[in-house]
Each structure stands twice: as structure tokens, then as C-alpha cells.
Amino acid sequence: MRQSYLLNDGALLPCEDDAAPLQLCIAPSAEERDWLRRSFGLDAHTLDSALDPDEVSRVEFLPEALFLIWKRPESYSGNERCAFEVSSFGMMLNANQLVLISNADSLLGDLHVRRDLHRPLDILLAVLLSNIHHYQGHLKVIKLVARELQQRFNQTLHNRHLLQMFGLSESLIYYLNAIQSNGAVLGRLRDQGERLKFPPEALALLDDLIIENEQCIRQAEIYASVLSGLMDARGNLLNANMNEMLRKLTLINVVFLPLNLIAGIGGMSEFSAVTQAIPWWVSYPLFVASLAALSGLMLVVLRRLLGASAPGSRA
Structure with missing residues (x-):
């Protein structure tokens, strides 16, 4: 135009x-x-x-x-x-x-x-x-x-x-x-x-x-x-603010994690059926001990992996 x-x-x-x-x-x-x-x-x-x-x-x-x-x-x-x-x-x-x-x-x-x-x-x-x-x-x-x-x-x-x-x-x-x-x-x-x-x-x-x-x-x-x-x-x-929110959510998860673990172990009907020949006061402590051992093994492996990947670490 x-x-x-x-x-x-x-x-x-x-x-x-x-x-x-x-x-x-x-x-x-x-x-x-x-x-x-x-x-x-x-x-x-x-x-x-x-x-x-x-x-x-x-x-x-x-x-x-x-x-x-x-x-x-x-x-x-x-x-x-x-x-x-x-x-x-x-x-x-x-x-x-x-x-x-x-x-x-x-x-x-x-x-x-x-x-x-x-x-x-x-x-x-x-x-x-x-x-x-x-x-x-x-x-x-x-x-x-x-x-x-x-x-x-x-x-x-x-x-x-x-x-x-x-x-x-x-x-x-x-x-x-x-x-x-x-x-x-x-x-x-x-x-x-x-x-x-x-x-x-x-x-x-x-x-x-x-x-x-x-x-x-x-x-x-x-x-x-x-x-x-x-x-x-x-x-x-x-x-x-986001980090603070994540910290609060983590605390909530930490509080409820033991409760979930106890509820999960108490509700294991298959485990009770497999170990019905063993007294419960023997089978359940053995199961908890195996979980603790597995957790310790995972902790050791993770620490070694994090130590190997850290800057300045020697091969």
C-alpha cells in the first residue's frame, strides 16, 4: 500500500x-x-x-x-x-x-x-x-x-x-x-x-x-x-526452596520406611508357607539378618564405586 x-x-x-x-x-x-x-x-x-x-x-x-x-x-x-x-x-x-x-x-x-x-x-x-x-x-x-x-x-x-x-x-x-x-x-x-x-x-x-x-x-x-x-x-x-521441599519429602520417606518394612515382612504369606517347618522365631530373624547383610554388601559396593569415580582418586 x-x-x-x-x-x-x-x-x-x-x-x-x-x-x-x-x-x-x-x-x-x-x-x-x-x-x-x-x-x-x-x-x-x-x-x-x-x-x-x-x-x-x-x-x-x-x-x-x-x-x-x-x-x-x-x-x-x-x-x-x-x-x-x-x-x-x-x-x-x-x-x-x-x-x-x-x-x-x-x-x-x-x-x-x-x-x-x-x-x-x-x-x-x-x-x-x-x-x-x-x-x-x-x-x-x-x-x-x-x-x-x-x-x-x-x-x-x-x-x-x-x-x-x-x-x-x-x-x-x-x-x-x-x-x-x-x-x-x-x-x-x-x-x-x-x-x-x-x-x-x-x-x-x-x-x-x-x-x-x-x-x-x-x-x-x-x-x-x-x-x-x-x-x-x-x-x-x-x-x-526446591531443595528444602525435597528435604522434607525425604524426611517423610525416612519416617515411613521402617513402618513399610515391618508391614511387608509381617504380610509375607509365601515366606511363611515355605518356612512352615521352621519356627517363626527362627525363620524371621534369619530373614532380617540376611536383609542386613545384603544392605551392608550394597553399601560397601556403592562406597567403592563412588570412591573410584571421585576426582583425584587413584586407579
């Missing part, structure tokens, strides 16, 4: 003009891909890269334009895994037009309410700023979700909550990687801004974007470090 927007008094307005300053291509069809190749010289590899969610952020400076791939956060839907996903989209900027290529239709965000967009470069920087704010908003949500999961885990000690915390930690790693790669793109844009004859206000906004992106990186690093430490502590707590 392709949408066109013109700039009127600093605002974006939809239109039907192929020469409009902003062209938004959402999951372009074969016909729209052909139009992008003819109008902007974008080959199949470039288009596939723009739509690949695993593509790394980068910027390419062409003779008359620049092509940029940016990592953006996906909208969080509250899934069971508590995972926050990232994807990629492409931007092609020349002197007169900006082309946005994406699989999602939420790139423009709140740009429709802005009144300070006067050129395609302003739209590009506004999109980048909106995505950085999107990352910051998601980091706040991750912090709140992590705190809620900690409270639930403390109450129930359920493995499901620990797995959800692992999902959050994995999301933070992907976020951190995406934000850092976006920072490298911003650095290259700032370095080449004067050569590309960016206006002073655009260069100043690029400096602000770099600062906000660096703050976003530090925030993601802090959250990832804190969440990793909390998961280690919660995992150790879960293991300790």
Missing part, C-alpha cells in the same frame, strides 16, 4: 501526488516495488533489506541521495512470553522527497499533529526522534512489567514467571543492540551533515538525537544489568 503526503504550513496532509515530499510504502506489492525501482533506483536487495526485521541499522550515501535502515520497536501486545520485538524499515532521502518503506503502518505516529515540518529532511529527523521516544516508552514498560513479575514470583515461586523474566531480559538485549546500531547511524549522519549541506537547525537536532539515543542506551544497559541480577537471585531462591 502506498500513501502520499504533502507539506502545508509545516503540517503533513494526505494527497494523491506521486511527486509529494513524503511517500509511504507499507508492505509494497510487486507493482509498488517496480515503481520504487523506476522512480528512485532501489534494487531488489535494497528493498528486501528494508523489510527484513533482522537487518542491521546502516546508512548509505549515494551521489544524489542517502538510504538509511533503522531499527524500530514493535508495538507491545502483552504476550505470554513478555517479549518486546524489534524490526527494521528503510528511508530514501533526496533533495525533494522522502520515501519510507516498512511492513508496519505506524511509522508516522504523531507526526500528523506537528506543525514544524517544512522539508523532507525534517520529516526524516522527526521519524527518528519519534522512534527514540518509542524505545524510551518501552523501556519504562519493561521496568513496570519486571517489577510486577518479581512480585508475582515472590508470592507463588512459579517457573512461568521466571521464564517471563527471561523473555524480558532477552528483549532488553535485542533493544540494546538495536539502539546501539541506531546510534552508529546517527553518528555517521552527523559527521556527513555538513558535507550534505544540512541546515544548522537540522545539525542541532541531530546532536539532540545523539544525546537522547545515548541516554536510551545507558537506560537499557542499567535495566538489563538489574534484571539479570534479579533473575540470578530468583533462580537461586527457587533452587533453595
